[in-house]
Amino acid sequence: MEGIRAGGFQVENPYNGRVSRVPADPGRVAAIVFWSKNYHAFLEGGYAAELLERGYRLFFHFTVNSPHKVLEPGLPDLDERLHQVRKLTELVPPEAVNWRFDPVCWFRNGRGEVQNNLADFVTIAECMARAGVSTCTTSFLDIYPKVRRRAQLEARLEFMGVEQEKRIRVLGRMNQVLKSLGIRLQVCCEKELWEALGLQEGIRPGACVSHERLEAIYGPLALSHRRDRGQRSAAGCGCHESRDVGSYRRQPCGHGCLYCYGNPVRAEGRCGKGGGP
Numbered sequence: 001m002e003g004i005r006a007g008g009f010q011v012e013n014p015y016n017g018r019v020s021r022v023p024a025d026p027g028r029v030a031a032i033v034f035w036s037k038n039y040h041a042f043l044e045g046g047y048a049a050e051l052l053e054r055g056y057r058l059f060f061h062f063t064v065n066s067p068h069k070v071l072e073p074g075l076p077d078l079d080e081r082l083h084q085v086r087k088l089t090e091l092v093p094p095e096a097v098n099w100r101f102d103p104v105c106w107f108r109n110g111r112g113e114v115q116n117n118l119a120d121f122v123t124i125a126e127c128m129a130r131a132g133v134s135t136c137t138t139s140f141l142d143i144y145p146k147v148r149r150r151a152q153l154e155a156r157l158e159f160m161g162v163e164q165e166k167r168i169r170v171l172g173r174m175n176q177v178l179k180s181l182g183i184r185l186q187v188c189c190e191k192e193l194w195e196a197l198g199l200q201e202g203i204r205p206g207a208c209v210s211h212e213r214l215e216a217i218y219g220p221l222a223l224s225h226r227r228d229r230g231q232r233s234a235a236g237c238g239c240h241e242s243r244d245v246g247s248y249r250r251q252p253c254g255h256g257c258l259y260c261y262g263n264p265v266r267a268e269g270r271c272g273k274g275g276g277p
C-alpha cells in the first residue's frame with residue numbers, strides 16, 4: 001500500500017539485487033493479481049476497498065487447503081479463511097477469485113502412518129461454490145531436498161513421492177467433485193501430468209496471470225497476451241507477462257508452512273508453485 005500511495009514500487013531483482021521502479025498509476029496498471037493463504041490483514045485494513053476506490057482492477061488467488069497444524073501452522077482456522085473468501089467475492093466479481101488447493105501431498109508421520117492433505121477438499125469445494133468461485137487450481141508437492149530435510153528435522157515427517165497413475169486417479173476424483181459443483185479444475189506447472197491426462201474430463205493447464213481471464217472479467221485491457229518468459233514454461237506454466245512487486249525479504253511471511261520454499265524465513269529461493277503464498 002505504501003507503493004500504491006507513492007505512485008510506484010521499488011522492486012529488487014532477487015538474483016542480482018538491482019532495483020528498478022514499477023509505476024503504480026491506475027492508468028498504467030491493467031490489474032493487480034494477489035496470491036495469499038490469509039487475507040485477514042488485507043480485508044481488515046480496508047485495503048481492498050481503497051484499491052477499488054482508486055480505480056484498480058483486482059484478481060485474487062486464494063490458497064485454501066485442508067487445515068493441518070504441522071503443514072500450515074500459522075494460518076487462521078478454516079472457517080475464518082472461508083469467511084474471507086466470501087468477503088472477497090462481495091468486493092469483486094466472484095470470477096476474479098480463484099481457489100488454489102495446492103500443493104496436494106502425501107507424508108508419513110512420526111508414528112509411521114501415511115496421510116495426505118485431502119481430507120477437507122469436498123467441504124472447501126462446497127463453500128467455494130456457494131461463494132460463486134468457479135475455478136480451482138491444483139498441483140502436487142515438489143519435494144525439494146531442503147523441504148524434505150526440514151520436514152524430518154522439525155516435524156519428524158517424511159514427504160512421499162506419488163506415482164503418476166495415482167496422481168491421475170486423484171485428479172479424476174477431485175474433478176468429479178468440482179464438476180458437480182460447477183467448478184473447473186486447472187493444474188499448475190504439471191505439464192507431464194496434463195499430457196498424460198490428454199483432454200480427459202476438461203482438466204486444463206492453468207495460468208495464475210491470465211490476460212484472457214482478466215479481459216473476460218473486466219473487458220478489453222491494454223495487455224500483451226505474451227507468455228511470461230521468466231516463469232516455468234517448460235514445466236507447463238501458462239502465465240502471461242506481469243511485474244512481480246512483492247519481496248519475501250522485504251515483506252517476509254510468518255505463516256511457517258512446512259513445505260514452503262519461497263519465504264526466506266523458512267527457505268532460500270523464489271516462490272514457485274505449491275510453496276508460495
Ligand code: SF4
Pocket residue numbers: 037253254255256257259260261262263266274275276277
Ligand atoms: S509464503 Fe510460505 S510460509 Fe507463507 S503462506 Fe506461503 S507457503 Fe506458507
